[in-house]
Structure formats: C-alpha cells, structure tokens
Amino acid sequence: MDGPSNGHPMVGGEGPHSYSRNSSGQRIVIDMALKLIQEAVDEHLEIKAFSSSGAFLITDLGCSAGPNTFYAVSSILQAVEQKCQSLGLESQILEFQIFFSDHVGNDFNTLFRSLPPDRRYYAAGVPGSFYGRLFPKSCLHFVHSSFALHWLSGVPKEVQDKSSPAWNKGRIFYPNAHKEVIEAYAAKFAEDMGVFLCARAQEVVLGGLMVLTFITRPDGIAHSQAFVTRCLDLLESCLVDMVKKGTISEEKMDEFNLPMYYASPREMKESVERNGRFSIKKMVELVESAEAYPPPTGKMMASTWRAPLEGILKEQMQFGEEMLDELFNSFTRKYEESSIVEFVRESSITFVLLEWSTAD
Template identity: 55%
Template structure:
C-alpha cells in the first residue's frame, strides 16, 4: 500500500549545511549537551519500557526524526543501539544475529550529502535517508521500533497564516515571533502547534510497533512560565529587535520584517500531555527536565547563542534579506545578548525528555 497522503502543507527551514564556520555541524554543541544529558534516562527507558517482538528477519528499526546534518544524530543513534543490545541479550537473543536499520529523516532541503559524508565508518547499522516532513506519514505500518527526535519538534510545520495577514487581529507587525506579542498572535501559534502535534502523533501511532518507544528531547518553558519570560523565546525576540534596528538605519525594509515570522513553538510539559492524552495511542512513561551546563560568562554565552542562532536561521534570513546584512545583523544580535545576559541566564528555559510507549489498540 502506498504511503498515506496528507493535506498538511509544510515549510522547510533547514539548518545551515556544509562544514563551514557558520554551519550547524560546527555550531550545535548546545543540542549535543541535550543529547548527552539524556543518555542515562534513554538507556533506562529502553531497558525497562521497550516491549516488542522482533520479526523473523531479526531487523530492529530506528528512526531519527529531524536529524539535520550531524554529528548529534549519530550520537543519539549510538546511545539507542548500545541500550537495545543488552535488552535482547537478556531475552536470549544473540545481539550478533540482530541487525539494525537506521532511518535518518529530515526535509528534502536538508544537507543529506553532508550527513552521509560524515556517517561513522565503524557504524553497526545499515543507514538510509528518508526525506519528508515528520508531520505526515514516513514509514509503513508498525515498522519502527524506536523513533527518536531531538531539538526538532519545536519547529512547526509552517508559519501560522494569520500572523502574516495584515487584515487579521493576529498580524504580528514589527515582530518575528510570538514572544512578547499580542494574545491573538500567541493563540495563532498555539493553534498551529496543536494541529501539528495531532498530525505528528497520528502518523507515529501508525508507524511505531506496539510496545515500541518514541523518545522526544526538546526545549521549552516550565509549566506556568509566561512565554515572554522563557529564554528560548527571548533569543528570538532579540533577533527581531536587531532586525528592527536595521529598519531604523534604513538597511532593511519594515515590510520584509513584517512578513518574516519564525515557525517555532516551545511547549510546556502540560501542553504536550494534553495532546498525547487526546491522541490516546501512547502512554507517557517518562517526562523529566534535563539539567544542562550553564555558561555564566556573558560574553561567552552571547557568542555561543549567536553562533547557534546563525547556524539555525542563516538560510531563512539570507532568503528574506540577502547575504549582505548577515554579518552586521549578528554583530548587533551578539551585543544584545550580552546586554540581556541576566535574562537569558535566569533559568527559565528547560530541556525536557519525554518517552512515549505505543499502546496496543
């Protein structure tokens, strides 16, 4: 049967490819810290919660959703493999008989060439690329045993339409994100998030085998934290402020800023719980916040945030404003991060690890 069609219209916002100084491959240590912090809990979840029967082919299938270009995706896959092997050895299955097939998924515009050029040479799995949005179907029914996604599900499938409609109450004029925006803008983002996560869970419910796991690692605010106070949102607010500074200098047109909105939404745990419970196909086995190393030097922290933001946003900004503004923009942005260091270091950002188990119907 062919892959299920979906009416979901998705937008691609790939990380900066290649291995240059501004590339995601060279500027994703914060994301790696998130994977490192999850190692023990991921291994424990696999040992205690995974409950599947391997098919006669003895092939164990892993999907990394939103893999980008590496190297963090390879680390996550290795963690999963090293946890799965003893799990099946304890059940009497020789791990040398077990074969692993890993599917690296991202949008078609992702730099898959970079990803495959840097695949670990001593890997213990067969690798395949699966292009497409994870808000739709990607795999056959019940074919995946563990799905993993790290620092990806905060990206929405698209910018909410209302926030770029000048006739809408949710028009986000002068801003590029919902942080510190009117309530109508926030509601538009919340609605888009809910729709997207319903599509995400519906697709994974069909693809993950009963007893299989979905491991999600993502940034977000603690329950009850105003969106405008959450550090992941503040960093986008500062980028928008930097763009408006360039508008005032006559470097960038205000209309181009008005038409740019970043389709990310940092959810709180209670928001995710509500969507999972409404879907009904998964049980929540683990939901914890992950401690991450803090950088208290304002200058070092500002440089780190700036380099990571540029790796994530350079493609969109280049398309919207042209190459020539990027150095000036990110120099302004770095200075703003230094000025707001106390806010960014306030602890109102958390990384969450959530482990879901596919329930039997």
C-alpha cells in the same frame, strides 16, 4: 529540524556557521538523556516481541547533518544490544537499520560523508517533513527526535493576515505580542502535534517506543520570560534597527514571522492525551545543563542561532552574507550588553518517553 513543506534546514557543510560546528548545546542534551534512554529500553522495550523480525528499525527525525544524530542513534543501538545480551538473545537481532530523516533541503551529502566507518547498522536517508507519513505502516521499533519539535509546519496564517486581530505587525515572534498572536501559535502547535502523533502511530509497531527531547517553557512561566524567547526578542530588535537604517523595508519585516513555538510540558502532555494513541511512560525535565556549564558568550549564542536561522533569513528576507554578518554581529553586542543570561533557568529541556499502545 522541521518547518514548512521544503523546510528551513540547518546550515549544512562544515563551515564556521554550519550546524555541525554549532550544535554543542544539543550534544549536551543528548548526553543528559543517555541514561534515560537506557532505562527506557531496559524497562519498556519488549524486545522478545520484535526479535523474530530479524532487524530492528530506528529513525532519528530532524537528523540535520551530524554529528549529533550519529551519537544519538548509536546510543539507542547500544542500549538495545545490551538488553538482548541480558536476555540471552544476542543471536536473535542480527541487524539494525537506521533511517536518518529531515527535510528535502537538508545536507544529506555531508551527513552520509560523515557516517562512522565502524558503524554496526545499515543507513538510509528519508527526506520529508515529519508532519506527515514518512514510513510504511507498523515498521518502526524506536523513534528518536531531539531539538526539532519546536519547529512548526509553518507560520500560523492569522499572524500574517492584515485583517486578523492576530496580525503580528512589526514583530517576528509571539512572546511579547498580543494574546491573539500567542493563541494562534499555541493552536498551531497543538494542530501540528496531532498530525505528528497520528503519523507516528501508523508507523510504529505495537509496543514500539518514541523518545522526544525538546526545548520547553516551564509550566507557569510566561512566554516572554523564557530564555530562548528572550534571545529571539534581541534578534527582533536587531531587525528593527535594520529597518530604521533602511537596510530592510518595514513591509518585509511585517511579512516575516518565525515558524517556531516553545511549548510547556503541560501542553505536550495534553497533546498526547488528546491524540490517545500513545501512553506517556516518562516525562522528565532536564535542567543540569544550566548549572554544569558556563553561560554562553554573545558570540557563541550568535553562532548557535545563525546555524538554524540563516536559511529562512536568506529565503524570506533575501539576506546575503553581508546582511547576515551585520545582523548577528549586532545580536552579539546586544546579548553581551543585556542581562538575559539571568533567565537561562527559565527555559529547560523536557524528555518524553512514549509507547505506542492503542490501535489507530
């Protein structure tokens, strides 16, 4: 998952607060997208145009430390192999190269220690932000990214400027803030998506595919009503309580903002159309998870949020383990006392299939 220059990677290792042990929700989404990935390869991947290269190059942007990334790329690889077999091209694509990419601070050690021993691909790590070039021109055949594009390249400058009408005093996020704050976050998302798409347009081969799955705020739903943003409202209230108790200073709270934005499908579509280098082949809202799985408990939600946010809290708020425990224990209690689970349907996951079809 991405953020500013060095980023705020997920908690590494395999401990109780690690991303690898607290990303089952992300795995569910990958499961939901498998059929769509298969269909994307079957219907849109011109495999014959790539077979002469001898190798098929795939990248997972925002790979974290596993295990979801292995599951995702293995599914893509299997879909490509099946298409080759259906066309009688088994001998044409001999090798697969998978590039696992995330920020330089990502726990690549755990990632590569966890590589499946029976993998049918060559593996490489590519450190760096996906808000910029990561690969040589026209080399990638398939780009995958899941649960990463809600991370911005950084916090909008205006929300941290005391002289700006978008100064987000006393808050860590935008949903219930002044409209100027929301507008600043929306503009930052649009800017970042433009950079992301321009970079990928240079790296993906003509006819190459890109699959993006990301948390969205359904079209027509207010930012403040989305389930994910309500969760972060609870976290914000826990930090406010810590300010009142004197555990953290008001000034430090004022300086802290999360570099995340939950766009609507319409905003994503507008970004792609504005960029003009990719064509949208499919955009599907994945909503089954809200019905097929029981609502998460407070403890589960606290662990789910601690895995991605612990790093930024340690860096910018200087939180140690004791303060982190206090914060997320408080979050657990507030979540269980709230009616927030009623709004789980107000957030969704959107699957977007893009094909690179226009020269830069």
